[in-house]
Amino acid sequence: MSKARRPSEMPEQLPDRLFATERRPEDFRFDASVARVFPDMIRRSVPGYTTIIPMIEVITEQYAQPGSYCYDLGCSLGASTLAMRHGIPYEDCTLVGVDNSEAMIERCEHYIALDDNHLPVTLRCEDILATELSNASVTTLNFTLQFVDPQQRASLLARIADATRPGGVLILSEKIRFESDSEQAIQTRLHHEFKRANGYSDLEISQKRTAIEQVLIPETLAAHRARLLAAGFDEVLVWYQCFNFVSMLAIKANTSDTD
Template sequence: MTRSSKDLIYASKQDKVEKFVFDEDVAGVFEDMIQRSVPGYTALNQLLPIVANQFIQEGSNVYDLGCSLGEASISIAYAANCSNIQIHAVDNSAAMIKQFQARLKSLNLKFPIQLIHDDVAAVDIINGSFAVLNYTLQFIDRSQRDMLINKICTGLNKNGALLLSEKITYQDVNEEALMQQLHENFKRQNDYSEMEISQKREALENVLIRDTHEQHIERLQNAGFSKISVLTKYLNFVSYLAIK
Protein backbone atom coordinates (compact mmCIF):
# COMPACT_ATOMS: atom_id res chain seq x y z
CA MET A 1 0.00 0.00 0.00
CA THR A 2 1.20 3.51 -0.77
CA ARG A 3 1.50 6.27 1.78
CA SER A 4 -1.24 8.73 0.95
CA SER A 5 -2.13 12.19 2.17
CA LYS A 6 -5.57 12.63 3.69
CA ASP A 7 -8.32 13.29 1.17
CA LEU A 8 -9.38 16.91 1.70
CA ILE A 9 -10.35 17.64 -1.91
CA TYR A 10 -13.96 18.49 -1.03
CA ALA A 11 -13.34 19.67 2.55
CA SER A 12 -13.69 23.35 1.61
CA LYS A 13 -16.75 24.96 0.08
CA GLN A 14 -16.39 25.22 -3.70
CA ASP A 15 -18.23 27.95 -5.60
CA LYS A 16 -18.46 25.61 -8.56
CA VAL A 17 -17.94 21.87 -8.18
CA GLU A 18 -16.01 20.65 -11.20
CA LYS A 19 -16.50 17.22 -12.73
CA PHE A 20 -14.45 14.54 -11.01
CA VAL A 21 -11.19 13.67 -12.79
CA PHE A 22 -8.26 11.46 -11.86
CA ASP A 23 -5.74 14.30 -11.79
CA GLU A 24 -2.66 14.95 -9.64
CA ASP A 25 -4.77 16.09 -6.69
CA VAL A 26 -6.76 12.86 -6.70
CA ALA A 27 -3.70 10.68 -7.30
CA GLY A 28 -2.02 12.24 -4.28
CA VAL A 29 -4.81 11.22 -1.91
CA PHE A 30 -6.20 8.23 -3.80
CA GLU A 31 -5.37 5.50 -1.30
CA ASP A 32 -6.96 7.43 1.54
CA MET A 33 -9.94 8.34 -0.63
CA ILE A 34 -10.71 4.80 -1.74
CA GLN A 35 -10.14 3.27 1.71
CA ARG A 36 -12.62 5.71 3.24
CA SER A 37 -15.11 5.61 0.37
CA VAL A 38 -15.29 2.00 -0.84
CA PRO A 39 -16.60 -0.62 1.60
CA GLY A 40 -14.62 -3.85 1.41
CA TYR A 41 -11.68 -2.36 -0.48
CA THR A 42 -9.06 -3.81 1.90
CA ALA A 43 -10.71 -7.23 2.00
CA LEU A 44 -10.87 -7.37 -1.80
CA ASN A 45 -7.16 -6.58 -2.08
CA GLN A 46 -6.41 -9.39 0.37
CA LEU A 47 -8.45 -11.82 -1.74
CA LEU A 48 -7.10 -10.67 -5.09
CA PRO A 49 -3.78 -12.58 -5.18
CA ILE A 50 -5.50 -15.71 -3.88
CA VAL A 51 -8.05 -15.54 -6.69
CA ALA A 52 -5.41 -14.62 -9.28
CA ASN A 53 -3.30 -17.67 -8.40
CA GLN A 54 -6.26 -19.90 -9.15
CA PHE A 55 -6.28 -18.77 -12.79
CA ILE A 56 -2.86 -17.43 -13.81
CA GLN A 57 -1.27 -19.69 -16.41
CA GLU A 58 2.45 -20.14 -17.04
CA GLY A 59 3.71 -17.99 -19.91
CA SER A 60 0.55 -15.88 -20.06
CA ASN A 61 -0.35 -12.21 -19.71
CA VAL A 62 -2.14 -10.60 -16.76
CA TYR A 63 -4.02 -7.33 -17.26
CA ASP A 64 -4.81 -4.68 -14.65
CA LEU A 65 -7.22 -2.41 -16.52
CA GLY A 66 -7.69 0.93 -14.80
CA CYS A 67 -4.76 0.18 -12.51
CA SER A 68 -4.65 3.53 -10.63
CA LEU A 69 -1.66 3.26 -8.25
CA GLY A 70 -1.18 -0.44 -8.94
CA GLU A 71 -2.47 -2.20 -5.85
CA ALA A 72 -3.74 -5.18 -7.87
CA SER A 73 -0.70 -5.44 -10.14
CA ILE A 74 1.75 -5.26 -7.27
CA SER A 75 -0.06 -7.84 -5.14
CA ILE A 76 -0.07 -10.25 -8.09
CA ALA A 77 3.60 -9.55 -8.87
CA TYR A 78 4.51 -10.44 -5.29
CA ALA A 79 2.32 -13.51 -4.91
CA ALA A 80 1.95 -15.25 -8.29
CA ASN A 81 2.78 -18.96 -8.07
CA CYS A 82 4.48 -19.35 -11.43
CA SER A 83 7.81 -18.58 -13.06
CA ASN A 84 6.89 -16.70 -16.22
CA ILE A 85 4.12 -14.13 -16.57
CA GLN A 86 3.90 -10.57 -17.86
CA ILE A 87 1.73 -8.04 -16.01
CA HIS A 88 0.29 -5.15 -18.02
CA ALA A 89 -1.04 -2.23 -15.95
CA VAL A 90 -3.16 0.26 -17.88
CA ASP A 91 -4.58 3.65 -16.90
CA ASN A 92 -5.55 6.76 -18.86
CA SER A 93 -4.56 9.06 -15.98
CA ALA A 94 -1.03 10.40 -16.43
CA ALA A 95 -0.96 11.35 -12.74
CA MET A 96 -1.76 7.79 -11.65
CA ILE A 97 0.83 6.27 -13.97
CA LYS A 98 3.45 8.74 -12.75
CA GLN A 99 2.87 7.84 -9.10
CA PHE A 100 2.72 4.12 -9.91
CA GLN A 101 6.07 4.41 -11.72
CA ALA A 102 7.63 6.15 -8.72
CA ARG A 103 6.26 3.49 -6.42
CA LEU A 104 7.81 0.68 -8.47
CA LYS A 105 11.32 2.06 -7.97
CA SER A 106 11.30 1.06 -4.31
CA LEU A 107 9.87 -2.43 -4.81
CA ASN A 108 11.61 -5.72 -5.49
CA LEU A 109 8.97 -7.60 -7.44
CA LYS A 110 9.00 -11.20 -8.60
CA PHE A 111 7.62 -10.25 -12.02
CA PRO A 112 7.94 -7.10 -14.15
CA ILE A 113 5.00 -4.75 -14.57
CA GLN A 114 4.59 -2.95 -17.88
CA LEU A 115 2.90 0.41 -17.35
CA ILE A 116 0.70 1.60 -20.20
CA HIS A 117 -0.72 5.14 -20.30
CA ASP A 118 -3.79 4.64 -22.48
CA ASP A 119 -7.51 4.02 -22.43
CA VAL A 120 -8.27 0.47 -21.34
CA ALA A 121 -10.45 -0.03 -24.43
CA ALA A 122 -7.45 0.66 -26.69
CA VAL A 123 -5.25 -2.10 -25.27
CA ASP A 124 -5.06 -5.46 -27.01
CA ILE A 125 -5.81 -8.44 -24.77
CA ILE A 126 -3.69 -11.37 -25.96
CA ASN A 127 -2.85 -14.72 -24.32
CA GLY A 128 -4.51 -13.55 -21.12
CA SER A 129 -5.10 -15.77 -18.12
CA PHE A 130 -6.35 -13.18 -15.62
CA ALA A 131 -7.71 -9.65 -15.93
CA VAL A 132 -8.70 -7.13 -13.28
CA LEU A 133 -11.24 -4.38 -13.98
CA ASN A 134 -11.80 -2.80 -10.58
CA TYR A 135 -14.07 0.26 -10.31
CA THR A 136 -13.24 1.22 -13.91
CA LEU A 137 -16.16 0.17 -16.11
CA GLN A 138 -18.44 2.64 -14.30
CA PHE A 139 -16.32 5.53 -15.64
CA ILE A 140 -16.43 4.30 -19.26
CA ASP A 141 -19.10 5.50 -21.67
CA ARG A 142 -22.02 3.07 -21.66
CA SER A 143 -21.78 2.68 -25.43
CA GLN A 144 -18.30 1.13 -25.04
CA ARG A 145 -18.89 -1.22 -22.11
CA ASP A 146 -20.16 -4.24 -24.03
CA MET A 147 -17.30 -3.93 -26.50
CA LEU A 148 -14.70 -3.82 -23.73
CA ILE A 149 -16.04 -6.87 -21.89
CA ASN A 150 -16.28 -8.74 -25.21
CA LYS A 151 -12.67 -7.81 -25.97
CA ILE A 152 -11.47 -9.05 -22.60
CA CYS A 153 -13.29 -12.36 -22.91
CA THR A 154 -12.00 -12.90 -26.45
CA GLY A 155 -8.42 -12.21 -25.35
CA LEU A 156 -8.50 -14.56 -22.37
CA ASN A 157 -7.36 -18.15 -22.71
CA LYS A 158 -9.71 -21.00 -21.88
CA ASN A 159 -10.20 -21.16 -18.10
CA GLY A 160 -8.95 -17.59 -17.79
CA ALA A 161 -10.89 -15.21 -15.57
CA LEU A 162 -11.95 -11.60 -15.15
CA LEU A 163 -12.34 -9.95 -11.76
CA LEU A 164 -14.81 -7.10 -12.21
CA SER A 165 -15.61 -4.72 -9.34
CA GLU A 166 -18.25 -2.00 -9.59
CA LYS A 167 -20.59 0.21 -7.62
CA ILE A 168 -24.02 -0.93 -8.72
CA THR A 169 -27.48 0.61 -8.81
CA TYR A 170 -30.78 -1.14 -8.06
CA GLN A 171 -33.98 -1.57 -10.02
CA ASP A 172 -36.01 -1.26 -6.81
CA VAL A 173 -36.09 2.41 -5.78
CA ASN A 174 -36.37 1.60 -2.07
CA GLU A 175 -33.36 -0.72 -2.15
CA GLU A 176 -31.42 1.90 -4.10
CA ALA A 177 -32.26 4.59 -1.55
CA LEU A 178 -31.32 2.32 1.36
CA MET A 179 -27.96 1.31 -0.10
CA GLN A 180 -27.10 4.89 -0.99
CA GLN A 181 -27.94 5.97 2.56
CA LEU A 182 -25.85 3.19 4.06
CA HIS A 183 -22.94 4.08 1.81
CA GLU A 184 -23.09 7.71 2.87
CA ASN A 185 -23.23 6.59 6.50
CA PHE A 186 -20.09 4.54 5.82
CA LYS A 187 -18.39 7.73 4.61
CA ARG A 188 -19.56 9.65 7.67
CA GLN A 189 -18.12 6.93 9.89
CA ASN A 190 -14.83 7.41 8.04
CA ASP A 191 -14.69 11.11 8.89
CA TYR A 192 -16.14 12.66 5.74
CA SER A 193 -18.26 15.75 6.45
CA GLU A 194 -21.72 16.45 5.03
CA MET A 195 -20.17 19.03 2.70
CA GLU A 196 -17.53 16.60 1.46
CA ILE A 197 -20.15 13.94 0.77
CA SER A 198 -22.43 16.39 -1.01
CA GLN A 199 -19.73 17.98 -3.17
CA LYS A 200 -18.21 14.60 -4.10
CA ARG A 201 -21.67 13.36 -5.09
CA GLU A 202 -22.12 16.41 -7.32
CA ALA A 203 -18.66 15.97 -8.86
CA LEU A 204 -19.40 12.35 -9.75
CA GLU A 205 -22.81 13.04 -11.30
CA ASN A 206 -22.79 11.90 -14.94
CA VAL A 207 -19.16 10.80 -14.48
CA LEU A 208 -19.61 7.59 -12.48
CA ILE A 209 -22.60 5.93 -14.15
CA ARG A 210 -23.70 2.70 -12.49
CA ASP A 211 -25.24 -0.43 -13.96
CA THR A 212 -27.51 -2.89 -12.18
CA HIS A 213 -26.46 -6.37 -11.09
CA GLU A 214 -28.67 -7.76 -13.83
CA GLN A 215 -26.96 -5.64 -16.49
CA HIS A 216 -23.52 -6.80 -15.38
CA ILE A 217 -24.51 -10.46 -15.43
CA GLU A 218 -26.14 -10.16 -18.86
CA ARG A 219 -23.10 -8.35 -20.30
CA LEU A 220 -20.69 -10.97 -18.98
CA GLN A 221 -22.85 -13.82 -20.27
CA ASN A 222 -23.24 -12.23 -23.69
CA ALA A 223 -19.47 -11.77 -23.92
CA GLY A 224 -18.98 -15.52 -23.58
CA PHE A 225 -18.06 -16.11 -19.94
CA SER A 226 -19.30 -19.56 -18.94
CA LYS A 227 -19.42 -19.15 -15.16
CA ILE A 228 -20.11 -15.94 -13.27
CA SER A 229 -20.07 -15.65 -9.48
CA VAL A 230 -20.44 -12.84 -6.99
CA LEU A 231 -17.09 -12.90 -5.23
CA THR A 232 -17.80 -10.16 -2.67
CA LYS A 233 -20.57 -7.69 -1.93
CA TYR A 234 -20.32 -4.79 0.50
CA LEU A 235 -23.43 -2.58 0.36
CA ASN A 236 -23.66 -1.47 -3.29
CA PHE A 237 -20.08 -2.44 -4.17
CA VAL A 238 -19.91 -5.83 -5.90
CA SER A 239 -17.03 -7.92 -7.26
CA TYR A 240 -17.78 -10.51 -9.93
CA LEU A 241 -15.59 -13.43 -10.93
CA ALA A 242 -16.22 -14.38 -14.57
CA ILE A 243 -14.55 -17.51 -15.96
CA LYS A 244 -14.12 -18.27 -19.65
Protein backbone atom coordinates (compact mmCIF):
# COMPACT_ATOMS: atom_id res chain seq x y z
CA MET A 1 0.00 0.00 0.00
CA SER A 2 1.33 3.44 -0.90
CA LYS A 3 2.34 5.74 1.91
CA ALA A 4 0.18 8.75 2.78
CA ARG A 5 1.02 11.89 0.86
CA ARG A 6 0.62 15.41 2.16
CA PRO A 7 -1.27 17.79 -0.15
CA SER A 8 1.78 20.08 -0.32
CA GLU A 9 3.81 17.22 -1.82
CA MET A 10 1.53 16.75 -4.80
CA PRO A 11 1.84 18.65 -8.07
CA GLU A 12 -0.99 21.08 -8.71
CA GLN A 13 -3.97 19.28 -10.24
CA LEU A 14 -6.87 21.18 -11.74
CA PRO A 15 -10.23 20.11 -13.17
CA ASP A 16 -10.26 20.00 -16.95
CA ARG A 17 -11.89 23.23 -18.12
CA LEU A 18 -9.59 23.85 -21.08
CA PHE A 19 -12.40 23.81 -23.65
CA ALA A 20 -15.20 25.16 -21.46
CA THR A 21 -15.26 28.59 -23.14
CA GLU A 22 -15.06 29.65 -26.78
CA ARG A 23 -11.48 29.57 -28.01
CA ARG A 24 -9.57 30.00 -31.24
CA PRO A 25 -9.23 26.63 -33.01
CA GLU A 26 -5.72 25.19 -32.74
CA ASP A 27 -4.22 21.70 -32.67
CA PHE A 28 -4.10 19.92 -29.34
CA ARG A 29 -0.68 19.96 -27.64
CA PHE A 30 0.63 18.24 -24.52
CA ASP A 31 1.80 21.50 -22.96
CA ALA A 32 1.86 22.74 -19.37
CA SER A 33 -1.85 23.63 -19.39
CA VAL A 34 -2.76 20.07 -20.41
CA ALA A 35 -0.30 18.56 -17.93
CA ARG A 36 -2.02 20.39 -15.04
CA VAL A 37 -5.42 18.90 -15.86
CA PHE A 38 -4.36 15.64 -17.47
CA PRO A 39 -5.44 13.22 -14.69
CA ASP A 40 -8.95 14.69 -14.74
CA MET A 41 -9.02 14.95 -18.55
CA ILE A 42 -8.10 11.35 -19.27
CA ARG A 43 -10.31 9.90 -16.53
CA ARG A 44 -13.35 11.76 -17.90
CA SER A 45 -12.50 11.28 -21.59
CA VAL A 46 -11.25 7.70 -21.98
CA PRO A 47 -13.74 4.95 -21.09
CA GLY A 48 -12.04 2.17 -19.17
CA TYR A 49 -8.85 4.08 -18.38
CA THR A 50 -9.23 3.39 -14.68
CA THR A 51 -9.46 -0.33 -15.50
CA ILE A 52 -6.60 -0.42 -18.00
CA ILE A 53 -4.01 1.13 -15.67
CA PRO A 54 -4.21 -1.48 -12.85
CA MET A 55 -4.38 -4.26 -15.44
CA ILE A 56 -1.08 -3.04 -16.90
CA GLU A 57 0.40 -3.93 -13.51
CA VAL A 58 -1.12 -7.43 -13.72
CA ILE A 59 0.08 -7.97 -17.31
CA THR A 60 3.56 -6.66 -16.49
CA GLU A 61 3.86 -9.11 -13.61
CA GLN A 62 3.06 -11.97 -15.99
CA TYR A 63 5.44 -10.98 -18.80
CA ALA A 64 8.39 -9.19 -17.19
CA GLN A 65 11.61 -11.18 -17.38
CA PRO A 66 14.67 -10.95 -15.13
CA GLY A 67 17.51 -8.79 -16.41
CA SER A 68 15.33 -7.14 -19.05
CA TYR A 69 14.19 -3.63 -19.93
CA CYS A 70 10.59 -2.48 -19.55
CA TYR A 71 9.52 0.62 -21.48
CA ASP A 72 6.60 3.02 -21.14
CA LEU A 73 6.64 4.95 -24.42
CA GLY A 74 4.61 8.14 -24.17
CA CYS A 75 4.53 7.94 -20.39
CA SER A 76 2.88 11.37 -19.80
CA LEU A 77 2.43 11.72 -16.00
CA GLY A 78 3.54 8.14 -15.36
CA ALA A 79 0.33 6.26 -14.58
CA SER A 80 1.40 3.33 -16.77
CA THR A 81 4.99 3.66 -15.57
CA LEU A 82 3.92 3.31 -11.95
CA ALA A 83 1.66 0.37 -12.80
CA MET A 84 4.59 -1.35 -14.51
CA ARG A 85 6.87 -0.49 -11.59
CA HIS A 86 4.55 -2.24 -9.14
CA GLY A 87 4.10 -5.21 -11.48
CA ILE A 88 7.78 -5.93 -12.15
CA PRO A 89 8.82 -8.76 -9.80
CA TYR A 90 12.56 -8.65 -10.50
CA GLU A 91 14.99 -6.18 -8.95
CA ASP A 92 17.37 -6.40 -11.90
CA CYS A 93 14.83 -5.07 -14.41
CA THR A 94 15.36 -1.60 -15.84
CA LEU A 95 12.21 0.54 -16.19
CA VAL A 96 12.31 3.43 -18.67
CA GLY A 97 9.60 6.06 -19.24
CA VAL A 98 9.78 8.26 -22.34
CA ASP A 99 7.82 11.36 -23.32
CA ASN A 100 8.62 14.33 -25.56
CA SER A 101 6.71 16.82 -23.37
CA GLU A 102 8.92 18.54 -20.79
CA ALA A 103 5.82 19.54 -18.81
CA MET A 104 4.70 15.91 -18.59
CA ILE A 105 8.14 14.59 -17.66
CA GLU A 106 8.55 17.22 -14.93
CA ARG A 107 5.31 16.16 -13.27
CA CYS A 108 6.03 12.50 -13.88
CA GLU A 109 9.32 12.84 -11.98
CA HIS A 110 7.38 14.18 -9.00
CA TYR A 111 4.91 11.27 -8.99
CA ILE A 112 7.72 8.74 -9.34
CA ALA A 113 9.52 10.32 -6.37
CA LEU A 114 6.39 10.09 -4.20
CA ASP A 115 5.79 6.42 -4.98
CA ASP A 116 6.99 4.01 -2.30
CA ASN A 117 8.20 1.30 -4.70
CA HIS A 118 12.00 1.15 -4.75
CA LEU A 119 12.58 -0.04 -8.31
CA PRO A 120 14.59 2.69 -10.11
CA VAL A 121 12.90 4.49 -13.00
CA THR A 122 14.77 6.27 -15.78
CA LEU A 123 12.78 9.07 -17.43
CA ARG A 124 13.78 10.40 -20.83
CA CYS A 125 12.42 13.57 -22.40
CA GLU A 126 12.73 12.62 -26.05
CA ASP A 127 10.81 11.54 -29.12
CA ILE A 128 9.84 7.87 -28.86
CA LEU A 129 10.76 7.52 -32.54
CA ALA A 130 14.37 8.17 -31.53
CA THR A 131 14.41 6.16 -28.31
CA GLU A 132 16.96 3.38 -28.17
CA LEU A 133 15.25 0.06 -27.42
CA SER A 134 16.86 -3.25 -26.47
CA ASN A 135 16.36 -6.44 -24.46
CA ALA A 136 12.70 -5.64 -23.71
CA SER A 137 10.25 -7.95 -22.01
CA VAL A 138 7.36 -5.49 -21.57
CA THR A 139 6.69 -2.33 -23.57
CA THR A 140 3.64 -0.13 -23.14
CA LEU A 141 2.15 2.26 -25.68
CA ASN A 142 -0.86 3.47 -23.70
CA PHE A 143 -2.86 5.74 -26.02
CA THR A 144 0.39 6.93 -27.62
CA LEU A 145 0.65 5.38 -31.08
CA GLN A 146 -2.48 7.27 -32.18
CA PHE A 147 -0.47 10.51 -31.92
CA VAL A 148 2.40 9.19 -34.06
CA ASP A 149 2.42 10.06 -37.77
CA PRO A 150 0.71 7.08 -39.47
CA GLN A 151 3.61 6.80 -41.91
CA GLN A 152 6.01 6.21 -39.00
CA ARG A 153 3.99 3.71 -37.00
CA ALA A 154 5.14 0.57 -38.79
CA SER A 155 8.83 1.34 -38.29
CA LEU A 156 8.29 2.13 -34.60
CA LEU A 157 6.46 -1.15 -34.03
CA ALA A 158 9.12 -3.05 -35.95
CA ARG A 159 11.81 -1.57 -33.70
CA ILE A 160 9.80 -2.55 -30.62
CA ALA A 161 9.29 -6.09 -31.94
CA ASP A 162 12.98 -6.41 -32.80
CA ALA A 163 13.90 -5.29 -29.28
CA THR A 164 11.43 -7.65 -27.56
CA ARG A 165 12.67 -10.89 -26.06
CA PRO A 166 10.96 -14.19 -26.89
CA GLY A 167 8.01 -14.43 -24.52
CA GLY A 168 7.82 -10.63 -24.22
CA VAL A 169 4.83 -8.42 -24.87
CA LEU A 170 3.73 -5.02 -26.16
CA ILE A 171 0.68 -3.53 -24.42
CA LEU A 172 -0.98 -1.28 -27.00
CA SER A 173 -3.98 0.84 -26.03
CA GLU A 174 -5.65 2.93 -28.73
CA LYS A 175 -8.74 4.78 -29.79
CA ILE A 176 -9.93 2.97 -32.92
CA ARG A 177 -12.27 3.60 -35.82
CA PHE A 178 -14.63 1.04 -37.28
CA GLU A 179 -15.03 -0.46 -40.74
CA SER A 180 -18.78 0.17 -40.67
CA ASP A 181 -19.99 3.77 -40.84
CA SER A 182 -23.03 2.74 -38.79
CA GLU A 183 -20.93 1.22 -36.02
CA GLN A 184 -18.60 4.21 -36.09
CA ALA A 185 -21.56 6.55 -35.56
CA ILE A 186 -22.99 4.46 -32.72
CA GLN A 187 -19.68 4.07 -30.88
CA THR A 188 -18.86 7.78 -31.27
CA ARG A 189 -22.27 8.73 -29.90
CA LEU A 190 -21.80 6.44 -26.92
CA HIS A 191 -18.35 7.90 -26.27
CA HIS A 192 -19.78 11.41 -26.31
CA GLU A 193 -22.53 10.32 -23.91
CA PHE A 194 -19.81 8.96 -21.63
CA LYS A 195 -18.16 12.39 -21.66
CA ARG A 196 -21.46 14.16 -20.98
CA ALA A 197 -22.06 11.79 -18.06
CA ASN A 198 -18.69 12.92 -16.71
CA GLY A 199 -19.69 16.58 -16.80
CA TYR A 200 -18.41 17.78 -20.18
CA SER A 201 -20.65 20.21 -22.05
CA ASP A 202 -21.48 20.00 -25.74
CA LEU A 203 -19.17 22.99 -26.30
CA GLU A 204 -16.27 21.21 -24.56
CA ILE A 205 -16.86 18.01 -26.53
CA SER A 206 -17.06 19.88 -29.83
CA GLN A 207 -14.01 22.08 -29.25
CA LYS A 208 -11.87 19.20 -28.00
CA ARG A 209 -12.84 17.14 -31.03
CA THR A 210 -11.86 19.98 -33.38
CA ALA A 211 -8.52 20.45 -31.59
CA ILE A 212 -7.58 16.79 -31.64
CA GLU A 213 -8.92 15.50 -34.96
CA GLN A 214 -5.78 16.45 -36.92
CA VAL A 215 -3.47 15.19 -34.15
CA LEU A 216 -5.03 11.91 -33.03
CA ILE A 217 -5.42 9.65 -36.06
CA PRO A 218 -7.30 6.41 -35.20
CA GLU A 219 -7.16 3.22 -37.27
CA THR A 220 -9.20 0.05 -37.46
CA LEU A 221 -8.52 -2.96 -35.29
CA ALA A 222 -7.72 -4.97 -38.41
CA ALA A 223 -5.08 -2.44 -39.44
CA HIS A 224 -3.46 -2.59 -36.01
CA ARG A 225 -3.46 -6.38 -35.98
CA ALA A 226 -1.98 -6.70 -39.47
CA ARG A 227 0.78 -4.18 -38.76
CA LEU A 228 1.73 -5.78 -35.44
CA LEU A 229 2.04 -9.18 -37.08
CA ALA A 230 4.04 -7.69 -39.95
CA ALA A 231 6.31 -5.98 -37.42
CA GLY A 232 7.35 -9.35 -36.01
CA PHE A 233 4.92 -10.18 -33.20
CA ASP A 234 3.51 -13.70 -33.29
CA GLU A 235 0.12 -13.22 -31.66
CA VAL A 236 -2.19 -10.23 -31.27
CA LEU A 237 -5.25 -10.24 -29.05
CA VAL A 238 -7.68 -7.73 -27.61
CA TRP A 239 -7.90 -8.02 -23.86
CA TYR A 240 -10.11 -4.95 -23.26
CA GLN A 241 -12.60 -2.82 -25.19
CA CYS A 242 -15.05 -0.10 -24.20
CA PHE A 243 -16.78 1.72 -27.06
CA ASN A 244 -14.05 2.91 -29.46
CA PHE A 245 -11.17 2.36 -27.02
CA VAL A 246 -9.26 -0.92 -26.94
CA SER A 247 -6.17 -2.42 -25.39
CA MET A 248 -4.25 -5.20 -27.12
CA LEU A 249 -1.42 -7.57 -26.36
CA ALA A 250 1.15 -8.20 -29.07
CA ILE A 251 3.21 -11.21 -28.00
CA LYS A 252 6.54 -12.59 -29.17
CA ALA A 253 6.51 -16.37 -29.13
CA ASN A 254 8.62 -18.00 -26.46
CA THR A 255 11.04 -20.15 -28.45
CA SER A 256 11.36 -22.60 -25.57
CA ASP A 257 7.64 -23.34 -25.92
CA THR A 258 8.03 -24.27 -29.58
CA ASP A 259 11.10 -26.48 -29.32
